[in-house]
Amino acid sequence: MPLTTVIVVTWRGRDHVADCLDALAAQDRPHRTIVVDNASDDGTADVLAAHPSRPEVLRLSRNTGYAGGIAAALSAVDTEYVAWLNDDAAPRPGWLAALEDAMGQGVAAVASRLEYPDGTVQSTGVRLTADGHGADSTAEGAPFGFCGGAALLRTEALRAAGGVPAGFFCYYEDTDTAWRLRLAGWDIRLAPDAVARHRHGASTRPGSxxxxxxxxxxxxxxxxxxxxxxxxxxxxxxxxxxxxxxxxxxxxxxxxxxxxxxxxxxxxxxxxxxxxxxxxxxxxxxxxxxxxxxxxxxxxxx
Incomplete structure (x- = not known):
């Protein structure tokens, strides 16, 4: 039995979701994959249906955002861990193994090392600013929280902490979740060898x-x-x-x-x-x- 269910949330991801699924298929740890299709209208459904990994697809009737997509799939997760993964992120081989191996007693979430396509670091987790913003950290130490673009969480800890704030639609659902986990007494770690290349903003427009x-x-x-x-x-x-x-x-x-x-x-x-x-x-x-x-x-x- 796999330890992890990977939830991939996509919206109009026709041009990049196959790369994400290819990278998941290359992982050396067994896992279950659920793709949440947020009512895409660009042919994404055809890409998912044709992909050789045959992922489970949960197609929603409307776009619920990243937070809503994760929340919609959480009830179907029956594994010890659940991974959040953006459809424009492509994990390197060994990504899931590094995340699972970093899970230990008292740990509820493990952050990945997210890199831009040119190899520079985008995020090694999330830090809190003095005015309460969540900002990407590039430090190698333990982060306050995880970037939801690629992370592993303990399923029952997530549920016990209140699940995912679906009403956020997108952004800050990861920092909010990390905050609640810390308030509940859980630790959050970074797995520096869990690397994913991220086409940041492929589905949204930062700055819009x-x-x-x-x-x-x-x-x-x-x-x-x-x-x-x-x-x-x-x-x-x-x-x-x-x-x-x-x-x-x-x-x-x-x-x-x-x-x-x-x-x-x-x-x-x-x-x-x-x-x-x-x-x-x-x-x-x-x-x-x-x-x-x-x-x-x-x-x-x-």
Whole structure:
């Protein structure tokens, strides 16, 4: 029996998902593969049906994003571990073995070494900044969290920590999950020999309006769910104050996340979700074995 189920989430991945599946087929550890097709309309379904590895395909009726895709497949996972893998990531031989071997007692997640196509390092995990952003780390030490583009998680620990925040759609679902695992007392490691080449942004457009909307909204939702109350309130207040000040500023950065309309939409979405988010915060707190402040002081701006 395999130890791991690999979940690959794709949306309009016709031009790159086969490379991902080829790389999975070359792994030397047995595994189960589930591909979640987020209602692709570009011929992705034909590529999946023709692939010689014959992956299990869960085709959704609408695009639920990366977070929604992982969440949709999680209920079908019956293995000890579950791997998250972007459809534009191609793991090198030995990737899964390195991840499984790095799992030990008290460990709930193992981060991969993600590289750009030219071989430079994109991520060895996720770090927390002083203002509560999740940012890619390139250090070799233990990370705060894992990059969801290629990582291995302990299935029952993930479920016990509340699963995957499907409503995030995409971005910050990995940092939020790592935060909840740490609050529940679990450790997270890096497997430096678990390498995957990543065509970053093949399915999304980093820097676009949608990208910044998801990033800004989900960071605030994550802080409201996981961070110490003072940190969450401070960052929500800072975001609001900056938004209100932008119309009277002389110089404003030329980036989508400084557009007033986008920021007002973020605030509206966070406000509408606030009752549910605060209920989720209470649920996270009920599962905590480590104080929120301890995790924040240990990892923020490290």
């Amino acid at each position: 309006v949608a990208f910044h909307r998801w990033n800004e909204r989900n960071r605030l939702l994550m802080l409201l769910r996981c961070a110490p109350a003072a940190v969450a309130a401070r960052e929500l207040g800072r975001f609001t104050a900056l938004t209100l000040s932008l119309p009277v500023r002389r110089r404003v950065p030329d980036a989508a996340n400084f557009r007033v309309r986008l920021r007002l939409r973020v605030l509206a979405e966070v406000t509408l979700r606030l009752p549910a988010t605060l209920a989720q915060r209470r649920a996270v707190g009920a599962r905590c074995t480590v104080d929120r402040g301890v995790v924040w002081r240990r990892w923020a701006c490290r």
